[in-house]
């Protein structure tokens with residue numbers, strides 16, 4: 131699927147979705163700092179193009195598995211902004227009833243098997259969802275998002291092997307955002323991650339993860355191949371985490387692991403800026419862009435108002451849902 | 455003696471032992487920057503050869519620790535959150551806990567696995583488990599669960615001189631709590647409990663994170679005229695049953711408090727052992743205060759419903775030692 135096939139209308143739609151994620155995450159940063167959230171949050175700011183460019187090709191019957199940095203993946207595939215924010219607030223009307231919180235947001239009705247608190251935890255789950263899609267004779271696919279840090283879990287090797295062997299409809303999307311928690315990727319990761327596909331005989335490819343057009347194109351091709359029975363693909367999205375690993379990390383870290391200048395430099399090619407430039411290049415009227423942004427801002431504002439006022443769960447709910 | 459935070463006490467013990475014993479190495483994710491705080495400054499002091507910042511690869515870490523320990527190193531393997539013990543569990547259960555035994559005693563495995571366990575901070579089910587019962591059931595690993603900085607220092611030092619795999623499980627989110635820490639070579643032998651409060655009416659045994667609410671419960675009970683003996687085993691394997699039974703000899707009543715899920719908890723194990731060895735001492739049924747058999751939820755409202763607080767401990771004590779309970783149970 132080539133970048134040329136992406137219409138300007140579709141590009142505006144992708145931009146709107148990225149803008150929505152950015153707005154939610156910026157707001158979460160604010161309310162976290164204000165002490166309104168019960169637990170920690172890992173924000174997706176700077177990586178929006180990956181979730182949006184990939185999920186644009188997926189239906190509600192396709193599955194995704196995500197990470198501890200999972201709000202963006204959720205919002206790229208589900209429209210339930212309110213339920214996501216309410217979950218992060220720990221409220222009864224959150225998408226998991228307040229049981230999961232930020233690291234476990236999931237909307238199964240939309241094909242989202244969930245964020246995950248275990249680094250690499252989603253890789254085997256998605257491989258299983260792909261096995262299910264294949265065995266049930268559907269044309270559905272499974273996509274797993276995981277970090278460069280997660281790429282060092284042994285389960286990646288095991289999944290690549292079984293997915294290649296059985297030609298599973300699986301797309302492995304590694305988001306290389308430069309850091310494995312507080313360690314720069316190169317200090318803990320040997321070689322290039324996309325090349326880990328090669329010995330298994332499946333396609334692997336590095337992608338500019340800050341350009342939603344490139345993500346859309348590479349993911350479209352991999353997903354189409356998986357749907358058609360062509361098996362798995364490993365994509366390494368090169369991107370950059372603009373916020374901390376976790377909000378408020380400076381309060382407990384004794385030393386820094388990157389410079390402010392580095393972050394500012396990387397901000398120059400952050401995905402929203404890249405997409406905006408592309409929209410201008412495609413002669414989309416500034417008014418149309420502003421209107422899309424306003425719409426998203428309003429929806430996000432409403433979601434936060436809703437969540438902050440939403441009732442807490444009943445304590446008895448703690449004892450439900452252990453068994454079906 | 456000086457007031458120090460829990461993580462400082464652990465850090466101090468590790469640094470002193472590394473100074474004393476050049477065969478000690480440290481490995482773990484981000485141990486160089488130390489978000490937990492317990493390995494802070496070690497890389498600057500002892501160098502990158504002895505302080506290894508690892509990839510996120512718990513299965514190889516836990517197994518490397520076994521291989522390195524069997525061949526001459528003394529290994530500190532920091533697994534960060536207790537739930538990541540599960541990620542590295544194969545080598546822990548199948549190698550660390552058994553290799554010496556299977557090889558007929560040919561190898562020693564001096565390993566200190568470290569992790570933070572327990573909930574209470576809205577980090578949800580995959581970051582809040584208490585897995586000391588699971589580890590205890592392996593048989594081949596020792597477990598320490600300090601509840602005070604001074605104990606942490608003494609137990610870490612003992613663990614780093616022990617020739618077996620030892621787990622240091624600290625209560626998550628409590629690293630900042632301060633307490634008196636003796637200077638210099640302060641070692642607490644593994645398997646020695648401490649009576650944190652003396653009392654005659656009831657024995658409360660509290661593990662790790664539960665010592666703090668148990669202390670509060672003791673204060674509250676004292677106001678109601680009930681004097682509780684609070685035993686902190688400090689080491690789960692080996693367990694100091696003499697201390698527990700000694701206290702029970704005075705009180706005749708036992709409440710065990712554990713942040714693990716109740717089924718097969720360490721509270722269950724203590725209750726069973728006391729029933730076997732000290733049945734004649736009991737004036738009332740034993741009570742366990744633990745987490746019901748559910749995962750730990752995120753929302754603070756739900757989490758509070760699940761993790762024992764001091765009121766639940768007071769309630770359990772009153773059931774067997776309050777005026778009503780005492781009458782019913784002699």
Ligand SMILES: Cc1ncc(C[n+]2csc(CCOP(=O)(O)OP(=O)(O)O)c2C)c(N)n1
Nearest residue numbers: 199247248249277278279280309310311541
């Ligand atoms: C099995 C496991 N080990 C360690 C952690 C702690 N942890 C949470 S996020 C993280 C870093 C993950 O890095 P990466 O996969 O690159 O994702 P990113 O945070 O960059 O999005 C670590 C070490 C964990 N949650 N699970």
